[in-house]
Amino acid sequence: MLEVEQLTVRFGGITALSGVDLRVSAGELIGLIGPNGAGKTTLFNCLTRRYTPDSGRLAYDGDDLLRVAPFAIARRGISRTFQNLGLFPALTVRENVMVGAHQHGKAGFWSAPLRLPGVRTEEARLREEADTVLRRLELLHLADHPAAGLPFGTLKRVEVARALAAKPKLLLLDEPVNGLTHGEVEDFAGIVRRIRDDFDLTIVVVEHHMGFVMGLCERVVCLDFGRVISEGTPEEVQRDPAVIEAYLGTEA
Amino acid sequence: MKSTSETAERETATEAVPAATARVLPPWARWVLLALAAAAVLYAPFYFAPFRVFQLTLVLVYAVVLLGLNLLVGYSGQISLGHGAFFAVGAYGTAILMRDGDIPYLLTLPIAAAVTFVLGLAFGVPALRLRGLYLALVTLSMAIFLPPLLKRFPELTGGSQGLSVEQPASPAWTGLAEDQWLYYVSLAVAVVAFVLVRNLLRSRAGRALLAVRENEAAAEVMGVRPSFYKTLAFAWSAMLAGVGGAVSTWVIGYVAPDSFTVVLSINLLAGLVIGGLASLSGAVYGAFFVMFVSSVAQDISGAAPGIASGLLIIAVMLIAPTGVAGLVRRLTAAARRRLAKE
Numbered sequence: 266m267l268e269v270e271q272l273t274v275r276f277g278g279i280t281a282l283s284g285v286d287l288r289v290s291a292g293e294l295i296g297l298i299g300p301n302g303a304g305k306t307t308l309f310n311c312l313t314r315r316y317t318p319d320s321g322r323l324a325y326d327g328d329d330l331l332r333v334a335p336f337a338i339a340r341r342g343i344s345r346t347f348q349n350l351g352l353f354p355a356l357t358v359r360e361n362v363m364v365g366a367h368q369h370g371k372a373g374f375w376s377a378p379l380r381l382p383g384v385r386t387e388e389a390r391l392r393e394e395a396d397t398v399l400r401r402l403e404l405l406h407l408a409d410h411p412a413a414g415l416p417f418g419t420l421k422r423v424e425v426a427r428a429l430a431a432k433p434k435l436l437l438l439d440e441p442v443n444g445l446t447h448g449e450v451e452d453f454a455g456i457v458r459r460i461r462d463d464f465d466l467t468i469v470v471v472e473h474h475m476g477f478v479m480g481l482c483e484r485v486v487c488l489d490f491g492r493v494i495s496e497g498t499p500e501e502v503q504r505d506p507a508v509i510e511a512y513l514g515t516e517a
Numbered sequence: 518m519k520s521t522s523e524t525a526e527r528e529t530a531t532e533a534v535p536a537a538t539a540r541v542l543p544p545w546a547r548w549v550l551l552a553l554a555a556a557a558v559l560y561a562p563f564y565f566a567p568f569r570v571f572q573l574t575l576v577l578v579y580a581v582v583l584l585g586l587n588l589l590v591g592y593s594g595q596i597s598l599g600h601g602a603f604f605a606v607g608a609y610g611t612a613i614l615m616r617d618g619d620i621p622y623l624l625t626l627p628i629a630a631a632v633t634f635v636l637g638l639a640f641g642v643p644a645l646r647l648r649g650l651y652l653a654l655v656t657l658s659m660a661i662f663l664p665p666l667l668k669r670f671p672e673l674t675g676g677s678q679g680l681s682v683e684q685p686a687s688p689a690w691t692g693l694a695e696d697q698w699l700y701y702v703s704l705a706v707a708v709v710a711f712v713l714v715r716n717l718l719r720s721r722a723g724r725a726l727l728a729v730r731e732n733e734a735a736a737e738v739m740g741v742r743p744s745f746y747k748t749l750a751f752a753w754s755a756m757l758a759g760v761g762g763a764v765s766t767w768v769i770g771y772v773a774p775d776s777f778t779v780v781l782s783i784n785l786l787a788g789l790v791i792g793g794l795a796s797l798s799g800a801v802y803g804a805f806f807v808m809f810v811s812s813v814a815q816d817i818s819g820a821a822p823g824i825a826s827g828l829l830i831i832a833v834m835l836i837a838p839t840g841v842a843g844l845v846r847r848l849t850a851a852a853r854r855r856l857a858k859e
Contacts, residue, residue: 313738339740351735353728355795363721364728368740370721374749377720378713388720431739 266291266467267312267435272321274307274491281307282318283491289435289469294461296482296499297471300511303488305471306348309437313338313345325435340368344433346424348440348471354413358404358423361412362395365430369394395430401463402426402456418445422456429460436460438470442477450474454481479503487511542853558704562697570696571768572808577703578765579804581710583789584797585757588714590786591795592723593750594730595644599656601782602663603633603755605772607762609667609674612772615682622685622767626706629763630756637755641748660782664774679773682766699768706764710757715797717753726750784810791833793842802841 267289274282282304289295297305310316311323314335323330325341333341344365353361370391372384399405402422407415412423421441428436438457442450454477461468472478478485479499487495487502489511495502502508542550562570586600607629614625640659644652667674674680687698717723728736729743737743766772784807792803814826837844 315734315738334742336737336740336742339738345738347735351732351738353731353735355731356724356727360724360727364724364736364741365739367721367725367728372721374717374722374753377722378717380716384720391721427739 266326268322268324269308269312270322270324272308272311272318272323274304274311274316274318280491282311282321285321285488285491285493287486287493289467291434291467292465293467293484294457294482295469296478296485297469297488298473298475298478298485298502298508299488299494302490303511304491305488306439307491308488309345309439309469309471312437313343339431339433342432342434343437344428344431344435345437346421346428346439346441348443350417350420350424352412352420352424352427355411357409357411358415358426359392359395359399359408361423362398362426362430363391365427366391366394366432368431395426398426398429401429401460418449421445422453425456425460429464432464434465434467436466436468438468438472440472441470442472442474450477453477457481475503562693562700567694567696570700574696574700574703574768575765576801576804576808577700577707578761578768579785579788579807580801581707581764582758582761582785583792583800583803583807584710584714585754585761586785586789587794587796587800588717588726588750588757589754590789591799592718592730593726593747595747595751596649596653596786597656597754597782598653598779598786599659599661599782600754600758600785601777601779602659603636603758604762604765604781604785605663605667605777606636607633607759608766608772608777609680609762610759611763611766612680612682613673615766616680625766626760626763629759633759633762634752634756636759637752638748640755641751644751645744645747657779657782660777660779664778667774667777674774675772677774679771679776681771684770685767703764703768706760710760711797711800714753714757718797722746787830791830791840793840796840796842798845799840799842802845 267287269285269287272282272285272287273280285304285308287308297308299305307316311318312330314330314333317331325343328341330338330341353364356364370387372387375381376384396405396408399408402425404419404422404426407419407423412420415423421444425438425441428438441457442453445453457468457470458481460466470478470482482499485495485497485499485502486493487505487508489507494507494511495505497505561573565573582600582604585603586597589595589597589600610629610632611622611625614620614628615622618625640656643655647655668677670676671678684695685699685702687693687695691698693701718726725736725741726746728739728741729746733743788803788807788810789799790803791806792801793799810826810829811822814822814829817825817829833841839846
């Protein structure tokens with residue numbers, strides 16, 4: 266489904282990603298780990314066309330992703346959440362989710378003001394779909410609450426809801442359980458499993474929480490200084506001396 | 518405690534969305550209040566003297582202009598220090614059409630709207646590459662540039678003398694005086710403009726516009742094309758200014774370059790901020806400011822009206838950082854809490 270080949274990204278003198286290869290097959294649930302600054306989020310930013318890599322190839326469903334405009338990524342079925350939240354604070358939770366479904370609507374600068382036929386039904390449909398997703402993530406009671414002022418963990422879930430409203434095929438989660446309590450982390454793992462089955466998703470999750478990644482993912486890829494240093498089942502990666510060294514410096 | 522900026526954000530948001538918290542009053546009471554307000558607005562031209570009616574008509578005109586400016590500044594997070602120029606294009610275009618063209622005056626409105634829409638689109642594209650201060654400067658230069666340009670082509674624009682046009686007469690069947698008729702025409706234009714913008718904001722397009730303002734990168738990831746929404750916001754904003762300009766020519770019957778100086782553009786922006794950014798009612802409050810600030814300032818200090826109006830702006834911003842609309846929201850919320858307790 267997704268093929269990353271020899272991806273290299275440099276920021277000035279810093280090489281954030283250096284020759285990264287990654288293959289993701291449809292239906293997989295992959296964990297992307299690595300110390301801070303390893304290039305995990307940079308990889309996500311390349312996949313959603315926030316950054317253009319200096320070299321390398323990104324193929325998605327057989328097409329060259331680098332030829333897709335940033336706003337058209339959602340239409341190709343890729344959606345994501347952000348490490349430090351990328352919500353719209355002044356909008357309500359429901360409206361945030363409805364923006365996620367932007368590509369599934371048509372109402373524009375003429376049809377909406379004039380309330381042309383179809384606008385009202387489309388609005389009702391988008392609202393209904395947003396509420397369905399919110400119900401799935403147990404957020405429906407907060408639908409009318411502004412996104413500003415909710416707890417961080419809740420907002421992380423709102424972001425997942427917004428990403429799901431786009432009806433993606435590939436979902437990229439950037440540190441979804443960062444800042445969550447122990448109980449919330451377990452709940453969240455359950456949510457991810459359920460949405461993967463229900464929405465038929467392929468998921469790549471960046472996370473530092475080892476318990477979460479190891480318990481959830483089928484395959485784990487570890488990045489360090491912009492390179493893939495280990496790849497395999499959670500057990501294999503956990504035992505890999507290169508991974509242990511990357512995290513702890515030396516074996517402790 | 519929330520920081521003030523966060524509270525301000527939340528307050529500006531409440532009008533853009535159907536307020537879920539505003540259900541303390543029973544529905545019938547809201548309708549009664551609305552009906553009373555509507556009756557007052559409709560009865561005003563019979564209650565006030567013609568000069569006051571004329572002033573209130575101009576308030577309606579400015580409300581349409583500020584509605585447009587709000588779409589740009591409040592809802593899409595851009596800025597324009599030159600909206601007086603679009604207003605002027607609408608006003609002059611209408612005056613020229615009424616002088617030269619043999620067309621019914623009502624037809625000048627869609628023409629002015631179309632012309633300023635296209636102009637707004639043309640300005641919206643370079644605006645994409647400019648932000649904040651840079652955009653402010655470019656739009657400001659537009660406002661500075663226009664009055665001398667108008668004076669430069671006297672055959673078309675009447676030069677410094679300006680143009681006088683015959684004002685639309687009130688149809689005989691209405692039995693209304695001219696000022697009353699123009700008030701109702703302006704009211705109709707304003708109501709249509711407000712309904713259109715409200716519908717826009719409460720739609721997929723409106724949400725996308727706000728999303729771009731709030732977090733452009735995230736909006737883009739969600740499939741919103743920021744350049745499209747920003748450009749169209751600019752075009753709609755210019756169009757509403759042009760519509761206001763067209764109606765102002767009907768109402769005043771005269772255009773001159775000195776009515777459209779940079780001071781007008783700055784007053785419009787000040788009026789919007791004082792009325793309340795990203796709030797539909799803010800455009801109405803702001804329109805009162807634009808209409809009456811100079812005369813109030815003159816009353817406060819005949820010697821230095823500029824200083825008086827400046828101090829007025831500072832005072833309002835200190836008392837109500839989210840504008841009059843924000844202040845009204847806070848006061849009604851407080852009143853509701855009190856009512857709910859009793």
